[in-house]
Amino acid sequence: MLDANLKKQLDTYLQHIVKPIEISVSVDDSPKGKELHDLAVEIAEMSHKIGLVSANNPRTPSMSIGPADEKPRITFAGLPMGHEFTSLVLALLQSGGHPSKADPALLEQVRKLEGHFHFETYISLSCQNCPDVVQALNLMATLNPNISHVMVDGALFQNEVEERQIMAVPSVYLNGEPFGQGRMSLEEIVAKVDTGASSRKAEELNQKAPxxxxxxxxxxxxxxxxxxxxxxxxxxxxxxxxxxxxxxxxxxxxxxxxxxxxxxxxxxxxxxxxxxxxxxxxxxxxxxxxxxxxxxxxxxxxxxxxxxxxxxxxxxxxxWREMNVPGEQEYRGKGVAYCPHCDGPLFKGKRVAVIGGGNSGIEAAIDLAGIVEHVTVLEFADSLRADEVLQRKARSMGNIEIIMNAQTTKVRGDGSKVVGLSYTDRVSGDSQDLDVAGIFVQIGLxxxxxxxxxxxxxxxxxxxxxxxxxxxxxxxxxxxxxxxxxxxxxxxxxxxxxxxxxxxxxxxxxxxxxxx
Known part of the structure; x- marks a missing residue:
């Protein structure tokens, strides 16, 4: 599961575990279930301070991590590899007593939070923004027994993604209700749940010398x-x-x-x-x-x-510049997206559109083409502005279509998610409809x-x-x-x-x- 270099690095990190921890694994016969089981076994075999037990979690495959004498409060529903491997390593270390380098005052603020906080974060393993959120919530769970957190791989648990109509990651739920979307720091999350934090911080800042x-x-x-x-x-x-x-x-x-x-x-x-x-x-x-x-x-x-x-x-x-057309704000995060690397995996096997024919737009189309069924690029001008090497790559791919002189006029949805868009052909003046599940906006700054x-x-x-x-x-x-x-x-x-x-x-x- 882990190559020799990764195992060597992990072995070095695991030396910092102070107290025994336990990994609880809930797996099935699926390929991902087997991979998760093999990963957990490899990790447990690398340190005598890590125990391994079987579990029966509602989400399978999954692994939970916590101190050996406590009920685990951190769960990875899915295989925490890719960008989330660091989240896994930090969860192991922090559950094992290795201190965080975050601001001590902020950590103490987390410890003092009162109430019950059960967080769920839907991610994609290719998302650059997701690890920050996952790691912040995992850290909070290690500090406060009233806090728990589950990372959910949206690509693996697509039934939940569809049920909750999640079309952008990271998407965070708190106690079953939407809490936030997009990159959030530990400080931002704590400020949001600690309602008095903002006024206290303002008073502190007002005292700063020039x-x-x-x-x-x-x-x-x-x-x-x-x-x-x-x-x-x-x-x-x-x-x-x-x-x-x-x-x-x-x-x-x-x-x-x-x-x-x-x-x-x-x-x-x-x-x-x-x-x-x-x-x-x-x-x-x-x-x-x-x-x-x-x-x-x-x-x-x-x-x-x-x-x-x-x-x-x-x-x-x-x-990122927005299209400023009807439906864009209504369906932002519900099919209208601005980060193809983050949200692309949520549209696996579906048809999507990219707005913009510059470098960002064509790069997005190329990346998405490896995940989705079909990509349509809509460019306002009569020629692409992207570098020629990117244009050649895009045109060589069988599932990318490029439409010039296209002015997007409307985002169409069914009330809960995007179902398509409308655009005007700037040459003929005709209005056209395009049926897509996702719209990635890449039109500058x-x-x-x-x-x-x-x-x-x-x-x-x-x-x-x-x-x-x-x-x-x-x-x-x-x-x-x-x-x-x-x-x-x-x-x-x-x-x-x-x-x-x-x-x-x-x-x-x-x-x-x-x-x-």
């Missing part, structure tokens, strides 16, 4: 800005909804110079580690809502808190700058922040960097350079303003 430079945004631009600012020895803060930004949702990265290939979550982990090597105060799970200036620059947060600084770097990035529209900051008609060669905006002391700005090319490596430039610009501003 920063020399405050970076708003935690993507590549924000991380680079934080590092360059902190290296100057000035008081540096970084506030963001989540660290990593959109890069966390990026799978393959092949144009990051000196690194032939990496993946978004891996790059973000390295960025976060690098930032933490410096004296940077990182504040996450907070969304900026306003910008104002007096003797200082003040950033208002949706939580009600306000942070102040002598200079600010805005690096809030961009997000929109800057995260709406919260700045009531400020005095200059924005373009596209909503981008106008900057000069130093990253400076029209407001003294306010700088910006990355995809939220007028920089012409939206690339990770360019955003990092822009973040560094903005930090140096801000430092220069602080020096000059203090000398006046």
């Amino acid at each position: 920063y020399d430079v405050l970076i708003v945004g935690g993507g590549p631009a924000g991380a680079a800005a934080a590092i360059y600012a902190a290296r100057k020895g000035i008081r540096t803060g970084l506030v963001a909804e989540r660290f990593g930004g959109q890069v966390m949702d990026t799978v393959g990265i092949e144009n990051f110079i000196s690194v032939p290939y990496t993946e978004g979550p891996k790059l973000v982990a390295h960025l976060e580690q690098h930032v933490k090597e410096y004296d940077v105060e990182v504040i996450t799970n907070q969304k900026a809502s306003s910008l104002a200036t007096d003797e200082l620059i003040r950033i208002g947060l949706e939580s009600g808190a306000t942070l102040s600084a002598r200079s600010v770097i805005l690096a809030t990035g961009a997000r 929109i800057p995260n700058a709406e919260w700045l529209k009531d400020s005095d900051l200059n924005l373009t008609r596209f909503g981008e922040i106008e900057i000069d060669s130093r990253g400076a905006t029209n407001i003294p002391g306010v700088f910006a960097a990355g995809d939220v700005t007028t920089v012409p090319f939206k690339q990770i490596i360019i955003a990092m350079g822009a973040g560094s430039t903005a930090a140096l610009g801000a430092f220069d501003h602080l020096i000059r303003s203090s000398a006046e």
Whole structure:
């Protein structure tokens, strides 16, 4: 089941188990059941602190993990391999008493949660976003006896996926009711179940002393800005909804110079580690809502808190552009998706559409073609914008159809899920219907700058922040960097350079303003 290299790595990790744990396995005669059984046996044989027992769980095949003297509160319904193998390893270690590296105050907050919390997370093994959610909920289950968590492989338990009409992962249920969808951090989950946490955090943030430079945004631009600012020895803060930004949702990265290939979550982990090597105060799970200036620059947060600084770097990035057609919002997460790598497996054997003929759209079509029955690409223009090598690959696949001059006009559904879409042929003017189970939107980015529209900051008609060669905006002391700005090319490596430039610009501003 495990190759020699993986077993060697796992053996090293298992040395950190402090107290005995037990794996409870519920299997059947299916191929996946046999694989799960073999995996559990291999793991149990690697440590004398791991016991193995049979169980009869409602979901089979599955394995549950917990301390040997307790009822297990962590269950993997399905085979926890692929991206979820790390979730399995952490569950073994944390159930065995190995401490988490998460913020101690946050861990204590989890321990003090009162009530009964039974979480279920539907995932796909190819989903880059799912492990963060699974690992956060598993950790909560190890810390608090009132919390339990089941990871459910949607591809293996398709009857549940169809019954609950799950069309996007990760999808989290709490005590049988929908709780959340998409990537969520431990801090975000805890804040959602601990209803008083937001106001307590806002009070804490309001007491913060002014920063020399405050970076708003935690993507590549924000991380680079934080590092360059902190290296100057000035008081540096970084506030963001989540660290990593959109890069966390990026799978393959092949144009990051000196690194032939990496993946978004891996790059973000390295960025976060690098930032933490410096004296940077990182504040996450907070969304900026306003910008104002007096003797200082003040950033208002949706939580009600306000942070102040002598200079600010805005690096809030961009997000996937939406179609803005009837039915899109109604069926978002119910067939309308934006991450083919995450949600593609949920449409196995079905017909889907991809909106957009750029690199992202054609890459999505190629990836989906290996999973689904058929992919239809709808491109608004009369030619594809994707690189020629991607076009050739797509056209060589027998289950990809490309339609040009197609303007999507409506998402059609049956009240609970997508059943198709409507589009207009821009040449003939005819309206056409396309029957699909899923619609993957890949039509570019929109800057995260709406919260700045009531400020005095200059924005373009596209909503981008106008900057000069130093990253400076029209407001003294306010700088910006990355995809939220007028920089012409939206690339990770360019955003990092822009973040560094903005930090140096801000430092220069602080020096000059203090000398006046």
